[in-house]
Amino acid sequence: MSLSVGGTRHLQALLGSLGRLARSPLSTFLTLLVISLALALPAALRLLVTNAQLATGNFANAIDVSVYLKTDVPLAKAQQLAQSAGQRLDVAAVTLISADKGLEEFRTYSGFGDALAALKENPLPHVLHVRPRLEAGGNAALESLRRYFGAWPEVDLVQVDAEWVMRFNAILEVLRRLLMMAAALLGVGVLAVIGNTIRLEIQGRRAEIEVTKLVGGSNSYVRRPFLYTGVLYGLGGALLAWGIVAIAVTLLGEPVATLAKLYGSRYVLLGPSRDDVGVLLGAGVALGWLGAWISAARHLRSIEPRA
Amino acid sequence: MITFDRVSKRYPNGREALTNVSFSVHSGEMVFLTGRSGAGKSTVLKLIALLERPTRGSVLVHGRNTNALKSRHVAAFRRRIGVVFQDHRLLPDRPVFDNVALPLAVAATPLKEIDKRVRAALDQVGLLGRERSLPQELSVGEQQRVGIARAVVSKPPLLIADEPTGNLDPDLSLEVMRLFRRFQDVGVTVIVATHDLHLVREFGQRVIVLEQGQVQGGAPPDTLPSLVATR
Numbered sequence: 001m002s003l004s005v006g007g008t009r010h011l012q013a014l015l016g017s018l019g020r021l022a023r024s025p026l027s028t029f030l031t032l033l034v035i036s037l038a039l040a041l042p043a044a045l046r047l048l049v050t051n052a053q054l055a056t057g058n059f060a061n062a063i064d065v066s067v068y069l070k071t072d073v074p075l076a077k078a079q080q081l082a083q084s085a086g087q088r089l090d091v092a093a094v095t096l097i098s099a100d101k102g103l104e105e106f107r108t109y110s111g112f113g114d115a116l117a118a119l120k121e122n123p124l125p126h127v128l129h130v131r132p133r134l135e136a137g138g139n140a141a142l143e144s145l146r147r148y149f150g151a152w153p154e155v156d157l158v159q160v161d162a163e164w165v166m167r168f169n170a171i172l173e174v175l176r177r178l179l180m181m182a183a184a185l186l187g188v189g190v191l192a193v194i195g196n197t198i199r200l201e202i203q204g205r206r207a208e209i210e211v212t213k214l215v216g217g218s219n220s221y222v223r224r225p226f227l228y229t230g231v232l233y234g235l236g237g238a239l240l241a242w243g244i245v246a247i248a249v250t251l252l253g254e255p256v257a258t259l260a261k262l263y264g265s266r267y268v269l270l271g272p273s274r275d276d277v278g279v280l281l282g283a284g285v286a287l288g289w290l291g292a293w294i295s296a297a298r299h300l301r302s303i304e305p306r307a
Numbered sequence: 308m309i310t311f312d313r314v315s316k317r318y319p320n321g322r323e324a325l326t327n328v329s330f331s332v333h334s335g336e337m338v339f340l341t342g343r344s345g346a347g348k349s350t351v352l353k354l355i356a357l358l359e360r361p362t363r364g365s366v367l368v369h370g371r372n373t374n375a376l377k378s379r380h381v382a383a384f385r386r387r388i389g390v391v392f393q394d395h396r397l398l399p400d401r402p403v404f405d406n407v408a409l410p411l412a413v414a415a416t417p418l419k420e421i422d423k424r425v426r427a428a429l430d431q432v433g434l435l436g437r438e439r440s441l442p443q444e445l446s447v448g449e450q451q452r453v454g455i456a457r458a459v460v461s462k463p464p465l466l467i468a469d470e471p472t473g474n475l476d477p478d479l480s481l482e483v484m485r486l487f488r489r490f491q492d493v494g495v496t497v498i499v500a501t502h503d504l505h506l507v508r509e510f511g512q513r514v515i516v517l518e519q520g521q522v523q524g525g526a527p528p529d530t531l532p533s534l535v536a537t538r
Binding site: 008009012207208210211212213214215216217218219221304305 | 356358379382383384385386387390396398409410412413414415417418457461
């Protein structure tokens, strides 16, 4: 078989499959709709995880260890401590906020200025703001920093402002796991839908298959149009799923922007990236091909010509 | 060309359709296979086209023992046999052209070649110009001729026909048989199963008579009426 003849035959099988799908538009559309919903759900979940990660990405830098020194520690000692803390490899920066500066900030921002004026002496301690290096941002690394500072006799309290970030990352991890499970289950669902659709089509074209085998059509020749039908269902369903996700992103864009503005952020909801779309279309095509192949292998074998 | 060597065929339901059948058909010969219905004519054709496998004995087609043929080679094997049915087995939703082109399409024939050969085959059966008709728009005789065109379009060396005139009136039957004879004239081996003794006698070809699954000696055509009842 020359390449061009082979290409022509594939083209013919493809066009034949397209034609058959076009001849029964309603049932084709309903099948595509089922497939697209099954594909759109994991795609939307993936988008949710990506967006959540991006929206909070800046806060990951905000992991911050506050070391409150005892009130009787003099400023010189505090400066010395800040310097030695800054020499640790897992520490990116140390900022010393002296008791006086702390009081001033508090007076400015808290609105309790008059009440504070009544105080005889500054009740605030010196505080070291320690910013860990990013790679040291893991739970264990933070814990070891906390223990390091906690062991100093001059330290009153070590506070790690990262708990909510960790909780959020844990939630994302749950979502990600959920996404994988949903994708796997719905993928099996897509296989079943396409497999069943192909089974029905094989039954409907039984006479044609018998005659084709009788005049010498090989199994792969008989199977080919069904594989194309499966791939077209998968691809069509994936395109429709892309459309559904794109519409959802458009509809959510404005309220999300408003929400972000209320939190003082200029965050804009991201649509599916080129990679996301590639994965979606690839998954659709692969599932369509596989579902059709399984179904065709099962059902075509049983059809043999009779005279 | 074809050799049946002590072939028996028992169907799963227990019916023994052929018992110890032996005969040969030479290359380029035209042979009538005749006998009552149920005598095993169709089973012989099914064994030739590998629609069934023998229970005992061996069937040689094109010099090859069909018992030794692996299932993945069956398709290629069938491409060298043209088959004509009593009920013609055309695809009702495809135009005449597509029906006739099917054996070429499965054999990866280039489109230009398909076009040329389908027209040639339709010309041979006198239906050139009806390519775009659907089978139900044709008469029964025309449908049967489309079936014949489909059987010969890939120029197979062997043509088998199962009661090809069963649904046709005598004139059309004669016409169809003449068609088969023309294929024989160009070297095709032709085996026609029929119980139409009138036709068989008219053509004077060799006859293999089956009765209750067994071959009844190589009877010359004029002694047939005693062996086979006309329905």
